[in-house]
Amino acid sequence: MGASTPAPGRSVRSIRRRSVEPGSDGLVRITGADRPGAPVVVEARTAGLDLAAWLRESQQTVDSHLRAAGAVLFRKFQVATAADFANVAGDGGDERLLDYMYGSTPRTKESKGVYTSSEYPPEATIPQHNEMAYSRNWPLRLWFFCQLNATSGGETPLADSRRVLERIPASVRARFERDGIMYVRNYGGGVDLPWQQVFETDDRETVEAFCAANEIDLEWLPDGGLRTRQVCQVVAEHPHTHEMAWFNQAHLFHTSSLPAAVREDLLASFGPEQLPRNALYGDGSVIEDEALTEIRAAFEAETVATPWQTGDVMLVDNMLMSHGRNPYDGPRKVLVAMSGAWSALKETR
Secondary structure (H helix, E strand, C coil): CCCCCCCCCCCCCCCCEEEEEECCCCCEEEEEECCCCCCEEEEECCCCCCHHHHHHHCHHHHHHHHHHHCEEEEECCCCCCHHHHHHHHCCCCCCCECCCCCCCCCCCEEECCEEECCCCCCCCCEEEECCCCCCCEEEEEEEEEEEECCCEECCCCEEEHHHHHHHCCHHHHHHHHHHCEEEEEEECCCCCCCHHHHCCCCCHHHHHHHHHHCCCEEEECCCCCEEEEEEECCEEECCCCCCEEECCCHHHHCHHHCCHHHHHHHHHHHHHHHCCEEEEECCCCECCHHHHHHHHHHHHHHEECCCCCCCCEEEEECCCEEEEECCEECCCEEEEEEEEEEECHHHHC
């Protein structure tokens, strides 16, 4: 989950809801949103209702809402601990949960497949993004658990990636779709994550094997550092709904995501090739700042924030919906798990 420049304000757009359907078993109330970008809300009517058990009995209903709305928020179920959450996200076990291999943000592993959400300062805004869209392998589903809600702010706002795609001008899309996006990463150096953390190993041969299998160009640097380059998708077709969605992180990796002073300092210190991370067109040419401005505007226009309540669990379709984080006050703890591994590599082999 990426991060960028703190943005002023904490707008939480008002969401008027309408009833979609009562739970067929009378145990839950299901409420939908009257606009794209908001999750369907499934609220337990019975105290102590086990979410993992309810999900096993109601998977078709949940899948239907998830594919239509892109996110489902579960509220007032019996989920209090990281172990409870792992049981929910892993459907009774942890074998379906994914590791955060080739990650891009700092986070703490709570248990197998369960991590803290991106650990950035509370005053920072984390912009909208689809998880691991800077690679060619990603999770189809994200699970969030609000173990402790902030005093104020701290929402995990969402944006419909299908509608973001529609908003981006054709003139901007054309160049991206023709050339793809090249992500360049220089690991460590006291600025970004070290390669040992990103690849979860100290062994160079293991890193080289991972990169070869995932079509990532790799270069070991004289100082012991590592540089990788990978050309990835701009849009992606959802494997189940077959809808097209804007699916990349160019606006997070590009240097325009940084404050002007920070950008200038990094360029002066490292030069273009040694920047901790950057996004280029797939042919290696520079992406214009103006193109990224259009992309960020599309995300902003589609962003909807729903306040958390302690104990909430939210399931997000990672291809249909992007997510971010608003600034917050007070202690806050949100955990995340990923499931449903998908790879774009299979489409080109």
